[in-house]
Amino acid sequence: xxxxxxxxxxxxxxxxxxxxxxxxxxxxxxxxxxxxxxxxxxxxxxxxxxxxxxxxxxxxxxxxxxxxxxxxxxxxxxxxxxxxxxxxxxxxxxxxxxxxxxxxxxxxxxxxxxxxxxxxxxxxxxxxxxxxxxxxxxxxxxxxxxxxxxxxxxxxxxxxxxxxxxxxxxxxxxxxxxxxxxxxxxxxxxxxxxxxxxxxxxxxxxxxxxxxxxxxxxxxxxxxxxxxxxxxxxxxxxxxxxxxxxxxxxxxxxxxxxxxxxxxxxxxxxxxxxxxxxxxxxxxxxxxxxxxxxxxxxxxxxxxxxxxxxxxxxxxxxxxxxxxxxxxxxxxxxxxxxxxxxxxxxxxxxxxxxxxxxxxxxxxxxxxxxxxxxxxxxxxxxxxxxxxxxxxxxxxxxxxxxxxxxxxxxxxxxxxxxxxxxxxxxxxxxxxxxxxxxxxxxxxxxxxxxxxxxxxxxxxxxxxxxxxxxxxxxxxxxxxxxxxxxxxxxxxxxxxxxxxxxxxxxxxxxxxxxxxxxxxxxxxxxxxxxxxxxxxxxxxxxxxxxxxxxxxxxxxxxxxxxxxxxxxxxxxxxxxxxxxxxxxxxxxxxxxxxxxxxxxxxxxxxxxxxxxxxxxxxxxxxxxxxxxxxxxxxxxxxxxxxxxxxxxxxxxxxxxxxxxxxxxxxxxxxxxxxxxxxxxxxxxxxxxxxxxxxxxxxxxxxxxxxxxxxxxxxxxxxxxxxxxxxxxxxxxxxxxxxxxxxxxxxxxxxxxxxxxxxxxxxxxxxxxxxxxxxxxxxxxxxxxxxxxxxxxxxxxxxxxxxxxxxxxxxxxxxxxxxxxxxxxxxxxxxxxxxxxxxxxxxxxxxxxxxxxxxxxxxxxxxxxxxxxxxxxxxxxxxxxxxxxxxxxxxxxxxxxxxxxxxxx
Numbered sequence: 001x002x003x004x005x006x007x008x009x010x011x012x013x014x015x016x017x018x019x020x021x022x023x024x025x026x027x028x029x030x031x032x033x034x035x036x037x038x039x040x041x042x043x044x045x046x047x048x049x050x051x052x053x054x055x056x057x058x059x060x061x062x063x064x065x066x067x068x069x070x071x072x073x074x075x076x077x078x079x080x081x082x083x084x085x086x087x088x089x090x091x092x093x094x095x096x097x098x099x100x101x102x103x104x105x106x107x108x109x110x111x112x113x114x115x116x117x118x119x120x121x122x123x124x125x126x127x128x129x130x131x132x133x134x135x136x137x138x139x140x141x142x143x144x145x146x147x148x149x150x151x152x153x154x155x156x157x158x159x160x161x162x163x164x165x166x167x168x169x170x171x172x173x174x175x176x177x178x179x180x181x182x183x184x185x186x187x188x189x190x191x192x193x194x195x196x197x198x199x200x201x202x203x204x205x206x207x208x209x210x211x212x213x214x215x216x217x218x219x220x221x222x223x224x225x226x227x228x229x230x231x232x233x234x235x236x237x238x239x240x241x242x243x244x245x246x247x248x249x250x251x252x253x254x255x256x257x258x259x260x261x262x263x264x265x266x267x268x269x270x271x272x273x274x275x276x277x278x279x280x281x282x283x284x285x286x287x288x289x290x291x292x293x294x295x296x297x298x299x300x301x302x303x304x305x306x307x308x309x310x311x312x313x314x315x316x317x318x319x320x321x322x323x324x325x326x327x328x329x330x331x332x333x334x335x336x337x338x339x340x341x342x343x344x345x346x347x348x349x350x351x352x353x354x355x356x357x358x359x360x361x362x363x364x365x366x367x368x369x370x371x372x373x374x375x376x377x378x379x380x381x382x383x384x385x386x387x388x389x390x391x392x393x394x395x396x397x398x399x400x401x402x403x404x405x406x407x408x409x410x411x412x413x414x415x416x417x418x419x420x421x422x423x424x425x426x427x428x429x430x431x432x433x434x435x436x437x438x439x440x441x442x443x444x445x446x447x448x449x450x451x452x453x454x455x456x457x458x459x460x461x462x463x464x465x466x467x468x469x470x471x472x473x474x475x476x477x478x479x480x481x482x483x484x485x486x487x488x489x490x491x492x493x494x495x496x497x498x499x500x501x502x503x504x505x506x507x508x509x510x511x512x513x514x515x516x517x518x519x520x521x522x523x524x525x526x527x528x529x530x531x532x533x534x535x536x537x538x539x540x541x542x543x544x545x546x547x548x549x550x551x552x553x554x555x556x557x558x559x560x561x562x563x564x565x566x567x568x569x570x571x572x573x574x575x576x577x578x579x580x581x582x583x584x585x586x587x588x589x590x591x592x593x594x595x596x597x598x599x600x601x602x603x604x605x606x607x608x609x610x611x612x613x614x615x616x617x618x619x620x621x622x623x624x625x626x627x628x629x630x631x632x633x634x635x636x637x638x639x640x641x642x643x644x645x646x647x648x649x650x651x652x653x654x655x656x657x658x659x660x661x662x663x664x665x666x667x668x669x670x671x672x673x674x675x676x677x678x679x680x681x682x683x684x685x686x687x688x689x690x691x692x693x694x695x696x697x698x699x700x701x702x703x704x705x706x707x708x709x710x711x712x713x714x715x716x717x718x719x720x721x722x723x724x725x726x727x728x729x730x731x732x733x734x735x736x737x738x739x740x741x742x743x744x745x746x747x748x749x750x751x752x753x754x755x756x757x758x759x760x761x762x763x764x765x766x767x768x769x770x771x772x773x774x775x776x777x778x779x780x781x782x783x784x785x786x787x788x789x790x791x792x793x794x795x796x797x798x799x800x801x802x803x804x805x806x807x808x809x810x811x812x813x814x815x816x817x818x819x820x821x822x823x824x825x826x827x828x829x830x831x832x833x834x835x836x837x838x839x840x841x842x843x844x845x846x847x848x849x850x851x852x853x854x855x856x857x858x859x860x861x862x863x864x865x866x867x868x869x870x871x872x873x874x875x876x877x878x879x880x881x882x883x884x885x886x887x888x889x890x891x892x893x894x895x896x897x898x899x900x901x902x903x904x
Contacts (some may be wrong), residue, residue, distance in 0.1 A: 277299065336360050477577045
């Protein structure tokens with residue numbers, strides 16, 4: 001009975017410590033002390049099985065165990081705490097049954113004792129079982145006298161109490177831990193809600209009141225949580241914009257079935273202004289399915305709505321721009337399919353927008369493959385400009401376009417397609433064709449002029465002396481004055497005008513004033529001063545005095561360059577020596593003032609076209625003009641007069657009125673704004689010149705006739721003289737000389753038949769010369785054919801015609817005599833104009849004389865010919881400043897290149 005009483009007291013003690021013990025270890029030690037007391041053991045321990053498969057200490061006796069080393073699951077030695085399930089206590093855990101032994105070291109399950117472990121003389125282990133599962137064990141050892149079944153039963157009696165007490169403590173600790181975690185979670189959640197930009201809420205659907213509303217609602221709406229709670233959900237609903245109210249009701253009703261919902265609406269805030277709110281919520285139901293609560297998040301989306309509205313308006317604006325475009329505009333996806341088009345695209349293809357979208361863009365071009373190639377180029381290069389294509393309309397007609405495209409990207413920079421525009425260039429093509437025709441018409445003239453223009457440009461560019469020469473001729477010098485550095489540059493001619501040595505630097509302002517005539521110095525200084533302020537209005541005339549005392553009159557014109565602040569920074573200009581002009585003007589003015597002494601007409605034209613003065617001798621000319629004082633002069637006069645006023649250069653022209661011919665001199669006075677006309681009647685002198693010209697032509701023709709006759713006499717004398725010789729070489733020499741004389745006689749014969757000038761139609765002359773040579777060598781030339789390709793309208797003067805005629809005579813004669821071993825062959829003569837300069841009338845000609853005979857041996861050089869005739873050819877080519885070439889590929893070919901100034 002005493003043992004039973006001790007067991008009951010021990011169990012009560014164990015359960016009383018469940019509430020008092022603060023930790024599981026503290027409760028375990030209380031339970032272990034009861035077990036040691038009931039069994040009379042010296043030490044023991046309580047272990048529980050962990051999820052890791054190890055035994056973990058709950059409580060243990062301190063009887064020297066601090067020095068004991070045990071082995072964990074990995075085999076590492078350490079003080080006992082967690083144990084691998086083995087040895088004596090493994091029998092208890094694995095079997096789930098109690099056992100004792102009073103000879104532990106000889107027990108089959110004994111693994112021995114670790115270093116430092118107290119000696120064990122007896123052992124008793126009892127499993128701790130809960131719901132049929134072994135949760136751990138309680139073990140005691142070293143009872144004096146050993147253990148019996150009685151001690152085992154006593155320990156088994158308290159084991160369930162220990163198991164239950166430990167389980168209660170575990171549950172209590174887990175509950176406290178969960179409560180702490182929940183409290184921490186609540187605090188974190190509340191902190192998140194109260195610091196969020198969104199407002200969280202929960203509505204009790206039974207009483208329509210808010211169970212919770214985060215304080216953020218006040219920042220959003222201006223209403224405090226207290227205000228919201230007082231109005232309830234119905235009051236909240238009443239502040240939603242009337243236009244949004246129906247949609248909110250519909251969405252709320254739907255959410256009761258689906259368990260969730262979301263809507264956007266305008267809410268009237270405390271300040272009376274509406275703000276856009278987004279409300280996302282879910283419905284909380286009980287076990288019966290009845291909706292109890294609505295929990296959600298409210299977010300202020302006013303700024304987003306403004307951005308969306310701005311984007312909507314922007315899209316409308318962009319779309320209106322796209323639709324307003326007269327060019328077809330298309331967006332194309334990665335797959336080459338059309339994603340959108342404008343109205344212009346519908347018009348140019350004949351298909352509607354719905355028909356076009358989703359189709360391959362290349363199907364609407366006459367060359368689909370070329371269109372796809374351009375499309376791929378956009379992805380490679382990022383863009384394509386002015387890519388030529390042709391769009392085929394639904395009805396079959398073709399529209400030429402220039403295709404321009406670039407890639408477009410989404411907000412993340414990812415390429416999503418191509419934006420393309422096609423510019424209709426039908427009218428442009430027509431313009432191009434018209435321009436091409438015009439260009440083709442002008443191309444020939446441009447080509448002819450290009451060479452001479454380039455030559456003139458290069459000459460002007462390379463020779464700065466050209467400007468100096470021009471200035472010297474016009475007595476004009478230029479100067480440049482940098483006001484910032486006070487540096488002055490004078491041209492060479494300006495040094496000559498002022499009589500200053502070019503080795504000296506350009507004079508300073510004060511030094512320049514010393515050159516000016518004392519009477520004009522103040523006038524010039526004022527003009528310079530005013531010009532630096534406002535810019536010079538006109539040029540000025542003044543006198544200068546050279547170092548040798550000579551007095552000259554000059555005209556100066558300047559230009560002032562101002563910076564962005566309207567400050568003068570540079571002055572440049574020209575100075576022209578007008579001394580001679582002034583003297584002429586004075587003389588002409590004197591002549592004009594004495595009309596009675598001047599028999600020729602004298603007139604003055606104001607501004608170059610209005611007659612404001614005419615001398616008495618000009619009345620007949622005015623009558624012929626059909627004009628009078630205060631009226632305009634004829635157009636051919638005023639055009640030159642106005643031009644003379646503009647550039648200050650005198651002009652002279654010849655005009656005929658009423659069968660009378662006049663030479664009219666135009667002298668401009670730009671500073672006064674008029675020109676003087678001086679007309680001289682040359683009718684009689686012109687007739688006399690024409691009569692003399694006719695007499696000169698007749699004289700020239702007679703000279704040509706006499707020269708021709710004399711040459712024919714010389715030819716006949718040579719023929720008579722040749723009859724006295726029998727030697728074939730001597731006869732041949734006479735014949736060659738005779739042919740040379742005849743070639744020159746033919747030239748004079750042609751000139752005599754012509755207009756009486758020294759200009760010869762050289763092609764006609766060559767025709768006769770060749771025929772005459774073939775007649776001369778008629779016995780040798782029976783089987784030889786003559787081919788001639790002669791340039792038309794090739795007119796040469798005698799200085800060119802005579803040497804060329806002799807050259808043709810020598811070369812054709814040489815071919816007839818030596819080229820052919822048989823009686824058959826060909827001789828060709830070709831005269832060709834290679835180039836022509838229409839401005840200078842200078843042309844480049846080539847004269848080619850060839851045969852298909854045996855040819856000239858390769859070892860004989862052109863410059864080393866022994867025969868008199870070929871030596872004569874080289875001399876005459878040099879005389880023409882020409883060039884001769886010899887080709888031996890197919891017989892013999894002589895090509896002579898020379899320049900000629902053509903005359904008609």
